[in-house]
Amino acid sequence: MRNRASGWNVVAIVGLVMALGGCASNPSDPNDPLEPLNRDFDALNNHLDRTILSPIATTYIETVPEGMRQGVSNFFDNLDEPHNLLNDLLQGKVGDAMTDAGRFVINSTIGVAGLFDVASDMGLERNDEDFGQTLGVWGVDEGAYLVLPGRGPSSTRDVWDIPVGLLTDPFTYADIGLVGLIPLNAMAVLDTRARLDSAIRIRNESALDPYIFTREAYRQRRIDQIYDGNPPDDAFDSLEKSSSNIFDSVNPYNVMAGI
């Protein structure tokens, strides 16, 4: 079925979970067969966030001026350009590939090691591609929803971006040792968390079931990203075609899953 989690990696993970005795036999959503495990990891992540990461991020946002925080974001976005470039090429987006290559060179040099995003001012807009989107563009189904401990929402398709990200990270190849890598990664995590802060606050205010809210928002965002902001009609209009069943919704993932 097009909307069911597919792929041997899903079978392997589900098999492992069943062996550990943690599987639900009747998941509420066919694309979330690991819901009980995901909810546990989600609870863990929320606990870590509330107790450790959120207070640090709040202090960071309140004490560090916006200009400096923007510089930090620019620095990490710049380090991400080789990753964008690889995925642009894999998706056949030649124009975007040239833009991202240009961005990397300009921002690394004129932009002082990426601190200043001068390339955007020159009309080279930032793209945001990853290997999960590449797989999506290639027609790979979204797979099973995953909540990764310490990371957050993902899927059996999108997890493959983790090794690809490491391969394209310039610091994987730079010899700075743990003394350099640990603070650098800590800073990257803080930067990401600060950027997500208002979205997380809105989620906490708006969501009656934060787990489901996050899952649905994640899955819909991914489709939007794969289509570069122009998803098919079902993303906007999931109401039934016939007026007799007007309150029944088309499952937008059914139609878009094949991509």
Next chain:
Amino acid sequence: MSVLLNRRRALAVAVALAVFGPSATAAEPSPESVVRELSDALLGAMRIEGDDAFVRRRERLEPIIRARFDLAFIAGAVLGRHAATLDESGRARFNTTFARLVVNTYAARFKGYSGHTIEVVDQRPMRAGRQLVRTRLAAPEDSGTTLDYLLQKSDGEWKIVNVVSGGVSDLSLRRAEYGAIIASDGFESLLEQLERQALAYEQG
């Protein structure tokens, strides 16, 4: 004879115009103008600050949201197949609380104006006679977010039935959440949670 006929005809035309007036030929607001009207109201609300800003923003937004959103339709679409399990009074309570929650959410979210603009960027027909109008909300120096509206005709008037931002559909999100809560905790629990949420916005 011909003079009498002409005068009678002229009188008939004059009466017809007086009775039906210019409204017979005027078009009701197009989907784009509905969205523009809402967008202006949202920007206006964003500019409101100070004491009781929430209340004043709600005063600004409530009339237009209740008029231009088909809230009863959206409430039904959000409940989906669960709607059939509710009696009239349950459905009425849901519709009332849902409408209050939608209004409060907009009044709470649209604040902090810093040079924002909302531009209509695209529109196209969708299936079953519906229309999509896409806008972009952006502050200066910001790439901004998409705010897309799905409209359909209700009693001859174009009304908003869904809002999608960054690809995330409000209708789909609510359907999934509310459906899960009805399935696990029941309708009364959902209603209670929605009332609490609406109240939380009012209390700031």
